[in-house]
Amino acid sequence: MNNLPFSRKNYQLMITGLVVLVLGLVIMTLDTEPYGFGFVGLTLGPLVVFTGFIIELVAILYRPTEQKR
Numbered sequence: 001m002n003n004l005p006f007s008r009k010n011y012q013l014m015i016t017g018l019v020v021l022v023l024g025l026v027i028m029t030l031d032t033e034p035y036g037f038g039f040v041g042l043t044l045g046p047l048v049v050f051t052g053f054i055i056e057l058v059a060i061l062y063r064p065t066e067q068k069r
Contacts, residue, residue: 013058016055027048028045
């Protein structure tokens, strides 16, 4: 019996979510407009970060189905 709170799939999703979060933060810094007021800094970057948070939420709530033997 597995006593860990999450399965391998949960941890894979958490790592994916963290990578997407960091990617979104990096995208926000790449904006060439002053103070990050361009499309990349105000729209694209925050959407990618938001997607990362959604992936993290799914990773926490994901419950794998029991396999029948």
